[in-house]
Amino acid sequence: MKMNTLASICILLSLKFGFCSTCRPFCSGTDCITLNQDKVNFETAENTCRDRKGALMMFHSEAGERIFDILSRELHGDFWIGLRLPAGACSNLSAPMRGYEWTSAGAHSSFIPSPSTWRDTRVVCAPHCVSLSSDRKWTERPCEVKTDGYLCRAKHGDACQAWELSDPTFFRGSESCSTAPCEHVCTVVKGGIRCSCFKGYKPDSKDPRRCKIHCGQEKCPARCDKNTGGSCECPDGYLAAGNICEDIDECSMNGCSQECQNTFGSFVCSCQEGFVLKDLVKCIRPTPVIEAVAKPDKNGTLTGSSATTGSFLWIWIVTAVAVVRLYL
Template sequence: MKQTDICRPFCSGTFCITLNQDKVDLKTAEASCQDRNGELMTFESEMDENIFDILRQELHGNFWIGLRLPSSACSNLSAPLRGYKWASSSVHGSFIPSFSTWKDSVKVCSPHCVSLSNDRKWTERPCSDKTDGYLCRTKHRDACQAQGLSDPDVFQSSKGCSDAPCEHICSAVRGGYKCSCFKGYIRDSQDPRQCKMHCEQQKCPAICDKHTDSACYCPDGFLNTDKICEDINECTMDSCDQECENTFGSFVCSCREGFLLKHQVKCIQAEHREGFVHATPITIGSVRPAANNDTLLSSSAPAGGFLWLWIFIVVAVAVFIFVIRFYVVKLQKRREQNSIQQSSGPVDNIEC
């Protein structure tokens, strides 16, 4: 399996030490090691020190190890381990690495844990701090190659789906969880735990509230007509300065030869760029409609503004035609009245 970038194994004999580059607190780091059938790194023998000499070249920052101060205890600066205890019950409390060097000499009494850096120094810090990563000890040589960890859609968590991290559907997997969405939605690229409405064709059924069937919504860039979401063709609204290609829910602007696209919709003269053509897809922004609004349009793209401008023009033309017709009819009636009055006027007497 493909090895992940945030976890690297350093193995010797029957066990491995894994370097995990994930900024988390100690509790999360400890749970993550347990999910991989391991535990936070502890030093049990000189072999551990030899492995550390190899992996220390890869340490950039501070990494949690399995050494913590017992609750309701204060550190003892005169003791080699300062009163800290190894997290593993298999480690003899008397074992002390030869390079054990503390970075600071300050007595602490609140819950503290220890991180290790590449200069072989131990740093006392609150267990709630987020370090640059953590070191795990495991007997599994495949610790960094588990399917759940190599899947980019997996969120690492020891709690899985227990705290409902996904907006729609949560699936627990080894080492974490995966989020998915209901039909008519896709995962939000800004936050894959959230979902947003999506349509991959020109028309899609609107998504309506089950309790109030009158409240129906459409994805950005679509118009709701009788509970059918129909793609808005932004290219008919002069959305682009030059070339325009309509896409479902959005549009793409491009420029002719010798021009450069600016601000996604404008084309400017390109200096010393002969034959240069550029196109940029327009991303329709998200707007949450009011309860009595059945149309969802863009807020960040000019589609909504052009739509209202187009409606205003159509209404203005209709009013103009109505006014012209009104005056034409009125003028025609006046002419008819004048004609009748002339025909009914006095007639000279004719003598026989």
């Protein structure tokens, strides 16, 4: 009880004054969910989870439910989870999931929410995503809205610590902002500096000190330079149509060999049951592996056995044929 009170105080101080950590892990066994208190839009939350070797939270197991029972006591506000309407779709109020899909690549959840899980009863269209609050309600809201934070799935209890250490925009050392190390904004923080970008930009994954154009929705104003004859620039994955940048639907261009989900500025491929994803876009059947397993016979002697008796039969046949040919 005392620890829960202290944790709640820490979260409230963090929200109001920036004290304490902005990331806290809640674990059950090897499954963990991290509560991240950065106010960001859906795409930023999704990319941040992915960059940190995780994914936005999805409901798929009893372990996840147990974690949420603990986590819900610490939620104050609305937090993004991994549900988004496919591009061009509108919600279907008669379906349990209303047409929303989990954003984790290859995710197939059997979780079925009850009608009371949804907060609103109105039809909305993409781009809409889902946030979760402490009363377990799911709220549909535009994906570009900034919520109070987001929930990520992870596989280790020190996920928050590991993620903070791997923050690509943080540069540890004695370097100061006076040398202009960041292209846009430089902030002095404990142990080093942090680079950030102006609105409409995001850190370049190849060089986090620099910034590149970012949209985060279907259409955005193009960045036009009057000094170069009015030439306009769009983010990766967008095409310029006059002064507007429009998202390219890679799925309509057969970007994936099987299942395809278009995202703003990119796309995500997934595979049907019985296939695995290779090179991000191809679906192939996994190569069967024959494993030899040692097991005791009736006399307690260890003998080798394979996945199938037929496999060894063919090996003996091929070997016998090779020996016969050798002596002929």
